[in-house]
Amino acid sequence: MGRDIKIALVGNPNTGKSTLFNLLTGLNQKIGNFPGITVDKKVGYCKLNNGKQAEVVDLPGTYSLYPKSRDESIVFQVLANKDNSSYPDVVVLVVDATNLRRNLLLYSQVADLKLPVVLALNMTDMAKKEGIEIDVDKLSERLGIQVVSISARSNSGLAQLKEAIAHTTAIPTQVAGTDVHVLVPEAIDEAKSLLKTDNNYFALQVLHQYETLDILSADVKAGVGTIKKEHHFESSKLQAAETIARYRYLGTVLTGIVKDTGAAKKFVFSDKIDAVLTNKFWGFIIFIGILFFIFNSIFSWSSYPMELIEYAFVWLTEYGHQHLPEGLLTNLFLDGIVAGLGGVVIFIPQIAILFAFISILEDTGYMARVTFMMDKIMRKFGLSGKSVVPMIGSLACAVPSIMSARNIESWKDRIITIMVSPLVSCSARLPVYTLLIGLVVPEKMVWGFLNLQGLTLMGMYLISIVAAVLVAFVMNFLIKAKEKSYFIMELPVYRMPRWSNVAYTMYEKSKTFVVEAGKVIIAISIILWVMATYGPSDRFVEIDKKYEAIEAQKDSVQVSTLERDRAAEKLENSYAGILGHAIEPAIKPLGFDWKIGIALITSFAAREAFVGTMATIYSVDGGDEEVATIRNKMRNAKNADTGLPVFTFATAFSLMLFYAFAMQCMSTVAVVYRETKSWRWPVTQLVYMTALAYMASLIAYQLLK
Amino acid sequence: MKLSQLKPGEQGTIVAFTDLEMSVKLMEMGCLPGEIVEVERFAPLGCPIAIRVAGYQLCLRKSEASVIIIQ
Numbered sequence: 162m163g164r165d166i167k168i169a170l171v172g173n174p175n176t177g178k179s180t181l182f183n184l185l186t187g188l189n190q191k192i193g194n195f196p197g198i199t200v201d202k203k204v205g206y207c208k209l210n211n212g213k214q215a216e217v218v219d220l221p222g223t224y225s226l227y228p229k230s231r232d233e234s235i236v237f238q239v240l241a242n243k244d245n246s247s248y249p250d251v252v253v254l255v256v257d258a259t260n261l262r263r264n265l266l267l268y269s270q271v272a273d274l275k276l277p278v279v280l281a282l283n284m285t286d287m288a289k290k291e292g293i294e295i296d297v298d299k300l301s302e303r304l305g306i307q308v309v310s311i312s313a314r315s316n317s318g319l320a321q322l323k324e325a326i327a328h329t330t331a332i333p334t335q336v337a338g339t340d341v342h343v344l345v346p347e348a349i350d351e352a353k354s355l356l357k358t359d360n361n362y363f364a365l366q367v368l369h370q371y372e373t374l375d376i377l378s379a380d381v382k383a384g385v386g387t388i389k390k391e392h393h394f395e396s397s398k399l400q401a402a403e404t405i406a407r408y409r410y411l412g413t414v415l416t417g418i419v420k421d422t423g424a425a426k427k428f429v430f431s432d433k434i435d436a437v438l439t440n441k442f443w444g445f446i447i448f449i450g451i452l453f454f455i456f457n458s459i460f461s462w463s464s465y466p467m468e469l470i471e472y473a474f475v476w477l478t479e480y481g482h483q484h485l486p487e488g489l490l491t492n493l494f495l496d497g498i499v500a501g502l503g504g505v506v507i508f509i510p511q512i513a514i515l516f517a518f519i520s521i522l523e524d525t526g527y528m529a530r531v532t533f534m535m536d537k538i539m540r541k542f543g544l545s546g547k548s549v550v551p552m553i554g555s556l557a558c559a560v561p562s563i564m565s566a567r568n569i570e571s572w573k574d575r576i577i578t579i580m581v582s583p584l585v586s587c588s589a590r591l592p593v594y595t596l597l598i599g600l601v602v603p604e605k606m607v608w609g610f611l612n613l614q615g616l617t618l619m620g621m622y623l624i625s626i627v628a629a630v631l632v633a634f635v636m637n638f639l640i641k642a643k644e645k646s647y648f649i650m651e652l653p654v655y656r657m658p659r660w661s662n663v664a665y666t667m668y669e670k671s672k673t674f675v676v677e678a679g680k681v682i683i684a685i686s687i688i689l690w691v692m693a694t695y696g697p698s699d700r701f702v703e704i705d706k707k708y709e710a711i712e713a714q715k716d717s718v719q720v721s722t723l724e725r726d727r728a729a730e731k732l733e734n735s736y737a738g739i740l741g742h743a744i745e746p747a748i749k750p751l752g753f754d755w756k757i758g759i760a761l762i763t764s765f766a767a768r769e770a771f772v773g774t775m776a777t778i779y780s781v782d783g784g785d786e787e788v789a790t791i792r793n794k795m796r797n798a799k800n801a802d803t804g805l806p807v808f809t810f811a812t813a814f815s816l817m818l819f820y821a822f823a824m825q826c827m828s829t830v831a832v833v834y835r836e837t838k839s840w841r842w843p844v845t846q847l848v849y850m851t852a853l854a855y856m857a858s859l860i861a862y863q864l865l866k
Numbered sequence: 867m868k869l870s871q872l873k874p875g876e877q878g879t880i881v882a883f884t885d886l887e888m889s890v891k892l893m894e895m896g897c898l899p900g901e902i903v904e905v906e907r908f909a910p911l912g913c914p915i916a917i918r919v920a921g922y923q924l925c926l927r928k929s930e931a932s933v934i935i936i937q
Contacts, residue, residue: 533914
């Protein structure tokens with residue numbers, strides 16, 4: 162889309178910046194009450210009053226241009242770099258009218274970068290209710306810029322804001338506020354000549370942040386480093402001095418502008434809720450109750466749509482086999498690509514429901530309270546209260562959860578969270594657990610009301626969470642912190658969730674999952690299909706000969722079972738089968754045979770491939786009773802050497818542990834690489850998780866057999 | 867006296883910080899010398915604590931609250 166003008170939305174977390182973005186662009190985006198929820202750079206388009214097309218970028222919420230987390234650092238990178246594709250013509254600085262002074266700190270920093278700024282005074286309706294009155298004209302006059310009162314929640318003042326944007330001149334008009342040059346004059350002057358800029362504040366910011374700025378060349382970085390050393394540049398001290406100077410200036414600006422007659426009023430309602438939700442006794446009980454409700458809902462609400470999706474794909478495959486010309490290409494398409502796609506799409510209901518809940522919890526402000534309550538426990542294990550959200554999310558899928566770890570400020574807390582999240586049992590393990598539990602755990606009631614199979618399933622989830630916490634505890638000692646971990650966070654007031662945002666989150670997260678995971682799973686499905694279909698040609702020719710000979714002697718009723726036997730034998734001799742045999746010595750101590758070996762190999766890319774592989778190996782027709790029939794076949798499977806059943810309790814339990822701990826998910830490996838920008842972490846994760854899985858299975862099998 | 871020594875419901879005025887690096891973060895979030903802070907509540911396990919300062923609610927760990935000197 163063409164654009165005449167570029168706008169950047171900048172502001173503190175929880176100022177309604179994202180809501181304003183939605184209103185301006187009409188594109189509904191994710192908004193949360195949880196500080197720093199806007200992580201990715203979001204772009205939208207809107208038409209201004211003068212007919213001009215504007216591109217609007219929603220930048221991550223931050224309290225200052227000095228970044229505390231990875232997404233906050235984006236703000237300065239965009240505003241300081243004229244070559245950045247999002248470098249704005251106008252900055253719309255969104256401030257919370259109920260907390261003006263703190264919000265204006267960021268304004269005074271941005272204004273000093275000498276960009277044209279419009280101030281959007283948001284939540285003016287709330288401010289009025291609380292008895293806060295702001296003299297907008299006087300504020301505008303003192304700052305030297307346009308100030309517009311808006312209320313993004315009730316959609317007012319938008320037309321005036323658009324008009325103000327259209328009227329903004331290319332030359333910044335703001336009054337020079339704080340003199341930062343006096344803080345460290347020589348270093349700023351030298352940095353200015355090195356950076357070829359006349360902006361004092363830009364030079365000062367670069368002096369503070371140069372190590373993490375992508376925009377500087379290595380030479381310039383070295384130059385800035387030398388300047389800092391020469392002038393004994395003390396970052397913390399200078400930042401403190403700058404912040405105090407800015408607040409002093411803002412104090413003068415705001416004198417006589419803000420009349421506050423009821424500051425305490427806005428908390429009454431939130432305080433009452435908090436008294437219950439973060440209560441010493443009720444706090445955790447309510448939290449556990451909410452979690453329980455969420456998981457119950459994920460499983461019960463999704464079962465019907467998941468069945469529908471399953472039927473749809475079974476039907477599609479059958480229909481395809483009937484109507485498409487028979488041949489390898491059709492088989493590849495239907496049994497490779499369509500089957501792989503089905504394996505992805507089936508998880509959409511669970512993911513959508515989980516994210517609906519997460520989005521409601523964030524939007525209402527409850528998630529911030531959860532991190533507040535959990536911080537002390539999590540800290541004991543090297544995590545932070547903010548790790549709770551990604552870890553809960555990992556119960557559905559680690560991929561989006563690892564992405565959500567971005568708003569954890571401390572590098573070490575964030576890395577540990579990313580490293581242990583995939584251990585938490587995700588929805589892809591569920592089919593594996595269900596199949597194996599059904600196989601070896603009797604359907605019995607304990608104490609009259611607890612289902613033994615259900616208990617075992619819950620036990621698997623508990624084991625996974627305990628493992629994640631213990632691994633975090635160990636990593637806490639192994640990984641060295643780059644900076645002090647801290648937990649200073651705003652607790653937003655409770656609000657009603659905005660349902661349109663909830664719907665959008667469901668849509669957006671499901672889409673991300675299908676696209677991100679789908680790409681990998683489809684590619685792997687194709688490879689696996691090829692490996693399971695082809696084998697050394699001499700072996701295949703022999704099998705064909707053998708079965709043709711038998712077929713000639715038998716009647717037609719038995720031919721169908723013969724076909725299955727032939728397929729099974731071909732699988733054993735395919736490349737995948739040969740591989741399964743090759744790894745058998747390594748997995749025998751775990752109680753696995755070569756058939757399970759094939760499943761382990763196919764599950765390497767995505768663990769949900771397990772059930773499908775078992776179905777193929779035990780040569781079962783697809784259809785309604787698929788799982789039940791695989792179960793029977795597996796139950797009857799005998800070890801060729803000993804004649805004993807393959808799936809004993811020991812083998813099944815060992816296999817479940819293996820699936821609980823092993824890193825069998827290419828999408829997670831890919832997303833960890835993307836988030837940490839290094840192969841070091843995904844590789845470490847792959848190695849430690851595989852080792853953990855192997856050890857756990859080995860111990861379990863050897864003890865139980 | 868340190869902010870971490872207050873009980874819920876008690877308040878004080880910020881006078882200084884004992885940790886420079888932490889002071890920048892706290893000041894950026896509105897905890898300025900001269901501001902009145904009130905301890906609202908403790909988390910169920912006693913830490914972190916929720917405080918009211920500069921017209922909004924902030925939570926921080928006790929160790930972080932202990933760098934804030936109040937009167």
